[in-house]
Amino acid sequence: MQKLVFKYFMSIVVFGSINMDMIAQTPRFPQPGETITGTHFITLPGGKGANQAVATAKLGRSTYFVGRVGGDSLGRDLLKKLETFDINTQGVLIDKNTSSGVAMITVETSGENSIIVIPGANGNINESDVIRLEKILLKTSLLLLQLEIPLKAVEIAALEAKKLGVTVMLDPAPAPEKIPDSLYPLIDIITPNQTEAAKLVGFPVSDTETIKKAAEELLQKGVKIVIIKLGQKGAFYATENEEGFVAPTAVKAIDTVGAGDGFNGGVAAALDRGLSLKEALKWGAIVGALTTTEEGAQTALPDLETVEQLINNPLSSL
Structure with missing residues (x-):
C-alpha cells in the first residue's frame, strides 16, 4: 500500500465566507406556521470560511483570509474578530454597497441546528477577489475553500491554486445540486458530510456500502482524497x-x-504540521467533536493546547 506523503505547508489561506451568526436556542424546531418561545439568543461571528480560518489559527498555524464584508458595523466587527486570532485580513474587501453576510441559526435542546444564510457581501465575490487571492497564494501551500461564496469564484480560485502548486481542500457546503465536472480534478481533498455527499453523487449515503460507493465515485471524478464526515x-x-x-x-x-x-x-492544521493523512484525520475528529461541547462556532473551536492534550491522552475527560 502506497504511503501518502504531504509536503510541509508554509501557511494556510482560506477563501470563503464571513458572516455574523444570530443564534436562537429553542426546545424544538417550530413546525411551518408555528410560533414557539425560545430560551436564549446570542450574536457571534461565523461563516464557514471564517470559521475554518479561526480553527487553523487557534491551532497555531499561520493563516490568511480572503473574502468580503459589507460596509456596515457588522463588517467592522467581523474583521476585528478575525484579527484577534492573528489572522491576516489584508485580502478582505470592504464592499460598501451591500450588507455583511448573516446566518440565522436555530439550535434545539439536542444540539441539532437549522441555518438560513443571507450571503450579503459574500454573494458578490468574483474574479477580482481571486486576483487578491493569487498574491497570497504565492506565500502559501494550502487553500481551503467552501461553497458559501459563488461557485464560479471557487472554481477559478482552485484553478489558480493548482497552477501555483498549492494543495486545494474543498468543503462542499452548502452542497449545490451539481458541481461542475471541471472542478473535481482541481481538488486534492474533498470533505462532504453524508447529506452533501448524497447531493454530489445522486444517491442516498446512509450505510457502509453507500458511503464507500460515494467515495469511489468522487475519486473517479478526479478528487485525490475523499473524506466523508459522519458526525457522531x-x-x-x-x-x-x-x-x-x-x-x-x-x-x-x-x-x-x-x-x-x-x-x-483540524485536518488542515495537522497537514500543515507535516503529519500524515491518518494523523490529520484524528486531529479533525477531535477538533470537530470539541467544537460541539460549547455554544457557537468560533468561540467553541479548541486551541492547540487542548487538542494536543487529547492527542497525548485520549482517555482524558472532555
Whole structure:
C-alpha cells in the first residue's frame, strides 16, 4: 500500500465566507406556521470560511483570509474578530454597497441546528477577489475553500491554486445540486458530510456500502482524497490506494454549529504540521467533536493546547 506523503505547508489561506451568526436556542424546531418561545439568543461571528480560518489559527498555524464584508458595523466587527486570532485580513474587501453576510441559526435542546444564510457581501465575490487571492497564494501551500461564496469564484480560485502548486481542500457546503465536472480534478481533498455527499453523487449515503460507493465515485471524478464526515460516527476516508473509517471522539454535544468547520480546520492544521493523512484525520475528529461541547462556532473551536492534550491522552475527560 502506497504511503501518502504531504509536503510541509508554509501557511494556510482560506477563501470563503464571513458572516455574523444570530443564534436562537429553542426546545424544538417550530413546525411551518408555528410560533414557539425560545430560551436564549446570542450574536457571534461565523461563516464557514471564517470559521475554518479561526480553527487553523487557534491551532497555531499561520493563516490568511480572503473574502468580503459589507460596509456596515457588522463588517467592522467581523474583521476585528478575525484579527484577534492573528489572522491576516489584508485580502478582505470592504464592499460598501451591500450588507455583511448573516446566518440565522436555530439550535434545539439536542444540539441539532437549522441555518438560513443571507450571503450579503459574500454573494458578490468574483474574479477580482481571486486576483487578491493569487498574491497570497504565492506565500502559501494550502487553500481551503467552501461553497458559501459563488461557485464560479471557487472554481477559478482552485484553478489558480493548482497552477501555483498549492494543495486545494474543498468543503462542499452548502452542497449545490451539481458541481461542475471541471472542478473535481482541481481538488486534492474533498470533505462532504453524508447529506452533501448524497447531493454530489445522486444517491442516498446512509450505510457502509453507500458511503464507500460515494467515495469511489468522487475519486473517479478526479478528487485525490475523499473524506466523508459522519458526525457522531466519525469519518470515512478513501484515496486511490487505501480507505478506512476514523473513530469518533466521544463528547457531550450541546451545539453542533461549526463542527464540520472544526473538522476541516483540524485536518488542515495537522497537514500543515507535516503529519500524515491518518494523523490529520484524528486531529479533525477531535477538533470537530470539541467544537460541539460549547455554544457557537468560533468561540467553541479548541486551541492547540487542548487538542494536543487529547492527542497525548485520549482517555482524558472532555
